[in-house]
Amino acid sequence: APICTHGHAGCQLLSLADLFDRVIQHSARMHGLSNDLHSEFEQYFLPSKNQIGRINRKCHTSNILTPNGKENAQRLAREELTEVILKLLLAWRDPLSQFHQSIAHHEDFNSFSSNKALEMSDMVHELKNGVEKVAEKMQLLGMISNSLGGLSSAEALLAGTSSGESHAMSDYELLHCFRRDSNKVQNYLKILKCRIVPEHGC
């Protein structure tokens, strides 16, 4: 289900904890789809699993600095963690849309997989909107500062530029990278939630 936008009646009731749970569920679903597609690729398109390790991959999002490990994620300011999540989601919007186009025309791929790719592409967009709503609410409640502006122009341009390079990435590599990034997003959202509303299921 799409995440409530600002003016909608009935959405006023959603607490910050509820909003977090919704985006976390959404990110889990998105990561699940990437996992499914990744397995399908390994099963049908790669003759030997042992070759996978030898692919030297560089994800187009590797220029986005992401905390590796629990302590590093916890050390980041709430604003910074929020920004990392938003940057990752923004950087995947165009590549996922191209990925869907690519496998929609792929004869070996069934329509089931193609639908998953489409859903994944839609979800990254919705999730970005959802996280923006969460960020707005955190700002309204004074839980994070209003200094999240950096993303709008300069960062968006940067993310847009690097997503162009993803044309060169094979579909498998792209899936590998998205599977990892969507897991990061899910994990960072959970860390953020437990810092902001620790009394809710943490």
Add this chain to the structure above:
Amino acid sequence: SPPGKPKLTGCRSPEKETFTCWWEPGSNGGLPTNYSLFYRKENSDTVYECPDYHTAGKNSCFFNKNDTSIWVNYNITVVATNALGSNISDPVDVDVVYIVQPHTPENVTVVVHTVDNDDPFLLVRWEPPRKADTRSGWITLVYELRVKLEKEDKWEEHFAGQQKQFNIFSPHSGEVYMVQVRCKPDHGFWSEWSSTAYVKVPDYI
């Protein structure tokens, strides 16, 4: 003769912060044989040797917090060497995110809960494994419990989601029940079943 080919049997992390890999030695060719584990991290050509062969016991390698990165693939091999030669295992590729198998839930208790004239039920409670940092959001666990009458063989399983308690309704009067709980992270493996908690339901009409 030279050693047979060793086999990496798997890697597991109990809490997404450390991990261990195990191997089965091949034949030793009748000679003293030494085993070494080597790993290389994704996008790096540097090969490292196992940092700790002792902590996790025989034929294993333990990676502590400082040696563990997540969202990075480790390419791992084991080399067996004796006086007549050496042999290398097939490589295994792991990302720690996907090899998490937590320890069992702790402090599992079960009591008969009675309120006024309502039918009694069994109230089961437990805690997450101590090592898994669920409070920070770093790891999220879902739980499953199984229940059986002590005198019977068949367990009945219930999924509890992220809750840390569960009610079992309509217990049989005068019987002893056994309860165990296990847990699983979102992208990993079920823990073993916890130790058993017992409860005797009083005789009531």
